[in-house]
Amino acid sequence: MTTRRLTPFIVGREALYYAVMLLLSGLFVLPFVWTVATSFKPDEEIFSPALDLIPDQVTIQHYIDAFTTVPFGRYFRNSLFLATVGVASNLFFGSLAGYAYARLRFKGKQSLFRLQLTSLMVPSVVTIIPTYVILRSFPLVGGNDIVGQGGTGFLNSYWAIFLPGAAGTFAVFLMRQFLLTLPSELGEAARIDGCSEFGIFWRIYLPLCRPALATLALFTFQASWNAFLWNLIVLTDPDKWTIQMGLQSFSFNNQTDYGPLMAASVAATLPMLILFIFAQRYFVQGISFTGTK
Amino acid sequence: MAVETHLSTTPTIMAEKKPKGSPFRYEALMGYLFVAPSIVLFLLFLLLPAVLALYLSFTHYDILTPIRWIGLDNYSRLLKDRLFFISLRNVATYVVMFVPLMIVLSLSLALLLNRKVPGARLFQICFYVPVITSPIAAATIWTMMLHKDYGLINRGLALFNINGPTWLFDPDYVMFAIVMVTLWQGVGSNVVLYLAGLQGIPTYLYEAAVLDGANRWQAFRYITVPSLQTTTFFVLTLSLVGSFQLFDQAYALTGSGIGNSTRTPVFHIWETGFNRLRMGYASSMAFVLFLVIFLVTLVNLRVNRSQVDELG
Numbered sequence: 001m002t003t004r005r006l007t008p009f010i011v012g013r014e015a016l017y018y019a020v021m022l023l024l025s026g027l028f029v030l031p032f033v034w035t036v037a038t039s040f041k042p043d044e045e046i047f048s049p050a051l052d053l054i055p056d057q058v059t060i061q062h063y064i065d066a067f068t069t070v071p072f073g074r075y076f077r078n079s080l081f082l083a084t085v086g087v088a089s090n091l092f093f094g095s096l097a098g099y100a101y102a103r104l105r106f107k108g109k110q111s112l113f114r115l116q117l118t119s120l121m122v123p124s125v126v127t128i129i130p131t132y133v134i135l136r137s138f139p140l141v142g143g144n145d146i147v148g149q150g151g152t153g154f155l156n157s158y159w160a161i162f163l164p165g166a167a168g169t170f171a172v173f174l175m176r177q178f179l180l181t182l183p184s185e186l187g188e189a190a191r192i193d194g195c196s197e198f199g200i201f202w203r204i205y206l207p208l209c210r211p212a213l214a215t216l217a218l219f220t221f222q223a224s225w226n227a228f229l230w231n232l233i234v235l236t237d238p239d240k241w242t243i244q245m246g247l248q249s250f251s252f253n254n255q256t257d258y259g260p261l262m263a264a265s266v267a268a269t270l271p272m273l274i275l276f277i278f279a280q281r282y283f284v285q286g287i288s289f290t291g292t293k
Numbered sequence: 294m295a296v297e298t299h300l301s302t303t304p305t306i307m308a309e310k311k312p313k314g315s316p317f318r319y320e321a322l323m324g325y326l327f328v329a330p331s332i333v334l335f336l337l338f339l340l341l342p343a344v345l346a347l348y349l350s351f352t353h354y355d356i357l358t359p360i361r362w363i364g365l366d367n368y369s370r371l372l373k374d375r376l377f378f379i380s381l382r383n384v385a386t387y388v389v390m391f392v393p394l395m396i397v398l399s400l401s402l403a404l405l406l407n408r409k410v411p412g413a414r415l416f417q418i419c420f421y422v423p424v425i426t427s428p429i430a431a432a433t434i435w436t437m438m439l440h441k442d443y444g445l446i447n448r449g450l451a452l453f454n455i456n457g458p459t460w461l462f463d464p465d466y467v468m469f470a471i472v473m474v475t476l477w478q479g480v481g482s483n484v485v486l487y488l489a490g491l492q493g494i495p496t497y498l499y500e501a502a503v504l505d506g507a508n509r510w511q512a513f514r515y516i517t518v519p520s521l522q523t524t525t526f527f528v529l530t531l532s533l534v535g536s537f538q539l540f541d542q543a544y545a546l547t548g549s550g551i552g553n554s555t556r557t558p559v560f561h562i563w564e565t566g567f568n569r570l571r572m573g574y575a576s577s578m579a580f581v582l583f584l585v586i587f588l589v590t591l592v593n594l595r596v597n598r599s600q601v602d603e604l605g
Contacts, residue, residue, distance in 0.1 A: 018412070021405060025419030028477065032422065034445055035434045047443055097331040105317065106324030112332065119339045121590075125538050125559050126583045129566050129576050130345035131338055136356070164338040167331035197323035226427035228541050229559075233567055244429040248545055251433045258437050265430045272425045280418060283425070287485040 032269075039063070039262040046258050062259035063267070066250070069260070072267060074239065075246035080271075082161055082242065083224040089162070090220045091213055094171025095179075099201045101172065102179035103187055113176070116169050132233060135160045160234040161227075171216055174286070178212035179205060215286030218279055225272055243268050346583075349576035356570055367577035377578055379553050380561040381585070383468070387557075388536045390472045395532050396525065399480050403487030404517075417488070421481035428478065432545030435474045436461065461547050464554035471555060474542050479535075483528050490524035491517070526597045530590055537586045558582045 033053065038046055039062050041055040066072060100106070101113050135154040138144060143151025154160040186208075187200045195203075206213075228244045235241060241249075247268050251261055276283060350368070353361045371377060402420060406413050423431065438445050439460040447457030458466040494517065502512045518525075540559040549556040549564075558578065566575030 014410075017405075017408075017410075021412070021416050024402070024405075025416045028419050028423060028481075030445070031434050031438055031477070032426075034438065038437065051445075051448060093330045097328045100324045100327035104320050104324035104327070106321035109324065112328060115340075116331070116335050119335060119343075122339065122343055123534055123538055123583055123586050125562060126346045126579050127339060127342035128562070129572050129579060130342035130349060132567075133345065133349070133354075133572065134337065134342060163334065167334050169331075169335065169339070172331050197320060197327075201327070222425060226429075228427070228429055228545075229563065233563070244427050247427075247433060248429050251429075251436070251545065255436075256440070258443070261433055262437065265433045269426050269430045272427070273422070276422070276425050280421070283421065284417070284485050287482050287489075 035262045035265055038258055039266050041259065043259060062263040066260040066264040066267070069254075070246055070250045070264070072243070072246055072250075072264060075241050075243045076267070078240060079225055079243040082158060083221050085158075085162060086165060086224045087217050087220045089166045090168055090171040091217060093167035094216060095175040095206060095209060095213065096201065097167065097172045098175025098177075098179055099205055101176040103184060103205070104197065116172060119169055120173075128230070128233065131164055135163070135234065155234055156236050156240065158240070161231060165224075168220070171220065174216050175209065175212060178209060182208055211282065211285065214279060214282045218275060218282055219286060221275065222272060346576055346580060349573050350580045351577075352573040353571075354573040356572065360573075363573070367574045368581075370574065371577055371581065376553065376556065377558070377561055377581075380556045380558045381582075383553075383555060384537055384539055384557050386468055387472060387539055388533065390468065391475060391536045392529070392532045394472065394476055395479060395483065396528060398476060399483035399528065400487050400521070400525075402480065402484045403491055406484065406488055407491045417484065420484050423478045424481040426478065428541035429545050431474060431478050432542050435470070435477075436546060439470055462551055464551050467547060467550055467554050471539070471543050471546060474546065475536070475539070478542070479532070483532075486524055486528055487521065490521045494520045522597065526593070529593055529597075533589055533593060534586055537582065537589070 037053050037055060040058050040060070042057050042059050042061070045052070045055055045057070101109060132155075136152060137148030138153040139146050139148045141151075141159075142153045142155065142157065144153050145151075154163065182205060186204050190200045190204055226244060227242070228248065231242050231245055232248075235245070247264055250264055254261055349360075351362060351364060353363050353366075406417050406420075426434075437443070439447075441447055441457065441459040441462075444457075444460075446460070450457040460466050460470045498516050498520070499512055502516055507515070538559050539557045540563070543550075543555045543557050544560060547555045549560055559582075562575045562578045562582070565578065566572050
């Protein structure tokens with residue numbers, strides 16, 4: 001790049017650019033900064049007319065209050081469990097199916113894949129009620145008989161959350177697209193050497209999929225961690241509630257208790273924020289990948 | 294291809310035929326086996342529900358008593374359901390504000406970020422952080438931001454001697470508040486999409502335009518905008534489908550709002566189906582909402598296609 005002469009015009013233009021960008025990005029992060037600040041402020045300061053960002057007195061009382069009035073620790077563990085299981089299952093079954101669609105030859109492959117893909121067009125609001133009915137009348141589980149009557153099926157269990165999304169179309173699609181970019185010669189060579197198809201997938205292709213797997217893991221974790229409506233519908237037992245349900249009910253019952261509310265919001269956002277800080281390039285890559293392919 | 298194979302020498306034919314025998318059937322078998330888990334779940338939790346959704350909309354079902362076929366009763370009742378129409382009107386108001394603002398805002402921010410300058414990446418991260426926040430946490434944060442006395446928004450407005458409204462408790466302003474919160478949460482990921490789109494435009498197009506004497510606006514209008522056609526279509530479709538199904542933020546911010554001012558169709562479906570256990574009736578609403586979304590996406594597709602044709 002050639003060095004440009006710094007004329008007053010260029011200096012002014014660049015200064016303006018940075019001023020605008022700082023203002024805009026500041027507006028996007030300000031709610032977080034304010035939230036964190038509020039969560040550490042004593043009540044007098046929260047409701048004081050002064051607009052101080054940094055608290056005069058730092059207190060962790062709001063965190064203690066939030067975690068003692070509501071079992072956030074339990075919700076946290078529940079959400080973490082569901083997210084981990086969901087990620088593991090989507091990584092495995094998604095890449096397994098993605099591999100078959102991308103690299104194996106079998107009859108009806110294209111039509112099967114296209115059928116699965118069109119399902120992405122069905123808005124989730126359409127499937128909410130029928131999926132609930134299906135889970136409720138699943139045969140031989142949750143007190144149900146062979147025709148799915150008598151009990152509550154999978155409702156109020158984690159199966160109701162795990163099963164419908166255990167091998168999501170998005171996972172299959174993302175992994176197929178990525179596997180298509182890998183050379184097919186790798187598999188051919190192993191095939192001649194007598195390696196099983198699963199062996200080729202597991203030992204040769206899967207390790208090469210790390211960037212796509214990372215992206216998929218992050219998106220699946222995010223979707224699971226932030227899920228709300230479906231959990232609200234299928235989980236009635238408060239002991240099984242997830243973090244977002246806990247936060248919502250806490251916020252509903254403590255409308256202007258901003259200190260504990262903000263402490264709870266910070267706690268509920270923290271895992272995603274930490275993941276994002278360490279892996280932000282995978283988020284960005286993933287979005288541009290799904291959007292352009 | 295076939296002719297060539299016949300002409301070639303025997304050993305090559307042997308070599309080519311070999312993998313077509315039983316190893317190929319093994320490969321196909323493995324193929325079916327590998328897609329089986331995702332296909333079974335797809336059939337059970339997507340295809341079957343989609344079919345069942347239509348069936349349920351013609352029935353009376355309250356979980357406790359068996360499903361009863363009632364023909365078009367749900368739909369004729371729906372025509373007289375005042376709350377459902379209010380919810381449709383509310384979401385229409387929301388979509389009309391949200392979607393255009395989303396496109397303009399995410400494209401503008403992407404244009405600003407599309408420079409190789411230090412710090413651009415950091416700015417992008419700032420725009421993206423709200424995306425990873427859960428809708429419920431975002432709503433909780435914004436109930437504080439929007440408080441009429443202590444909220445940062447009204448305190449900021451007070452600096453300019455503007456007396457801010459009560460936002461979430463004012464039917465005239467509550468939709469603006471929800472648009473603001475959801476834009477804040479949604480812009481970041483579309484900025485990434487637009488940025489990828491912008492970086493895919495070959496620079497020689499702009500160089501040619503400069504040679505032809507085009508100014509910056511013309512370059513933007515006749516090169517950037519048409520080149521981003523696919524991205525815009527993608528962003529538009531996602532935003533439309535998503536915004537018609539508005540629930541989480543509206544629910545957590547206001548419930549159904551003062552005088553049902555933020556009752557959305559998904560809220561109404563949820564309440565009818567799961568609180569009042571009228572699942573058949575709620576299914577008919579879901580189906581109508583699906584048709585609305587489908588028609589709007591279809592129009593979007595048509596408009597986009599005609600624009601492509603226009604550009605030749």
